[in-house]
Amino acid sequence: MGNCSHMMGSLALGLSCLIIMYGMAVGADQRRLLGETAYDITKYGAKGDGKTDDAMAFRAGCESKTPAKIVVPPGTFMMGEVILSGKCTAPPPLIVDIQGTIMANPDPSSYSNKMWILVEHVDNIKIGGGGTLNAQGAGVWKFAGESNHLPVSFTFQSSSNGDISNLKFVDAMGFHSKLIDSVNIKVSKMTITAPDESPNTDGIHLSNATNVEIIDSVIGTGDDCISIGTGSKNILVKNLKCGPGHGLAVGSLGKRPDEISVGNITFSSCTLTGTTNGARIKSYHKSPVLSATNIVFEDLTMNNVKNPIIIDQHYFSKTQPEQSSVKISDVHFRRIKGTTTSEIPVLLNCSKKEPCSNIELADIDLKPTGEAKSVASACQSAVGIKTSGVLNPPAPKC
Incomplete structure (x- = not known):
């Protein structure tokens, strides 16, 4: 001027x-x-009566020649399998604004790919709006098992530059969300809710995901709040409230022969309440050779957590006597405090075949509560344990 x-x-x-x-x-x-060009799904065939399958209307706006916003307005919409796949012609970013409630078809057999909502091969997408995705999973949890994986509520796959925020997930049939084969993803202000007894309902699971930030979210479910699987690297989880559930997990690793290494993973400033585990790394017996390195758990608060700090390399080991070949190294447990229901809240249970190495314990203060009267540490097959600051319980001797 x-x-x-x-x-x-x-x-x-x-x-x-x-x-x-x-x-x-x-x-x-x-x-x-x-x-601001909006594609309200009610103008593209969605009835919003809670009975008609409105899934086809969800793709409205993807083929736009100008910037587009797909809008699910206030109301209740029933949708079966939703697939937003392929390169949309709308100039980026494609915006998906979910304001209302989307209810899943409660019949798991209606999902051909074991996925309810799939976003695949769509780059530069923003998904949010404050709405709810309710999978109505309670009726099918009894069928869940290792040989019967139930549909995932939301899958973000083979895509880049995704921004997913301000959504509520309720009662997934299987996992609530998966981020797979994708890069540059930000997840924030999510609320994920399912009862403690819901099986295999992980909150957010990562597989071959790179450069991922998960922040400012609340997850309570029947399995891991966060689970970081094969090939994932450069991951930050911060300001997360977890509970109920199985805690914050790297793994499980080494179940399948084609898995690859993970690394550069940080969990910071998280609070866990009433969870089975806190900061956990887990791997299977008889695994392929891979590594899990540069993993940081820091500034965590534990409230009545059973296993606040645990490395378990004997996960599901009863049928496989051969020790794990996952090499775990450069793991840092720093500034972890709170209460525990276990008398052994620090457990480093590593592989005899590939001992853990360079494990740091710094400023750990865990007090017993409930039936636990005292606290101690235990260790197997770990070398190079480094300690500093206050340690309660004292560092284990391997």
């Missing part, structure tokens, strides 16, 4: 300046208007 004031001494230059400024303003208005 200062440059234009100097130019006003010349009428021609002043007019030029005004034209330029006007052009910029018009361009900004056009971009703003284009960015």
Whole structure:
């Protein structure tokens, strides 16, 4: 603006300046208007009566030639299998604004790929809106098992630059959400809710995911609040409230022969309440050779947690006597405090075949509660344990 004031001494230059400024303003208005183009699913076939399958309307706006926002307005919509797949023609970012409640078809056999809502091969997408995804899973949890994986509520797969925020997930049949084969993902302000007894209902699971940030969220479920699986790296989980559930987990690792290493994973400033585990790394027996390295658990608060700090390399080991080949190293447990219902709240139960190495315990203060009268640490097959600050319980001797 200062440059234009100097130019006003010349009428021609002043007019030029005004034209330029006007052009910029018009361009900004056009971009703003284009960015607000909304595709309300009720205008594309969605009935919103809670009975009609409105899944087909969910893709409205993907083929737009201008920036698009897919809107699920207030109300209740029943949707079976929802697939948002392929490169949308709408200029990025594609916005999905879920304001209402989406109820799943409660019949798990209606999901051909064991997924309820799938976003696949869609880059630069923003999903939010404050709405609810209710999978109505309670009626099918009794059928869950190792050989019968129930549908995942939300899967973000083979995509990049995703921003997922401000959504509520309720009662998934299987996992609540999965981030798979994807890069550059931000997840924030999520609320995930399922009862403690719901089986295999992990809150957020990662597999071959890179550069992921999960922040400012609340997860209570029947399995891991966060589970980080094969091939995942550069992961930050921060300001998370977890409970009930099985805690914050790296793993399980090594179940399948094609798994690859994980690393650069940080859990920071999280609170766990009434969970089975706190900070956990777990791997199977008879695993492929891979590594889990540079893992940090820091500034965690434990409230009545059974196993606040645990490395378990004998996960599901009864049928496989061969020790785990997952090499766990450079693991840091720092500034972890609170209460525990276990008399052994620090357990490093590592593989004899590939002992854990370079494990740091710093400023650990865990007090017994409930039936636990005292606390101690235990260790097997760990080398290079480093300690500092206050340690309650004292560091284990391997």
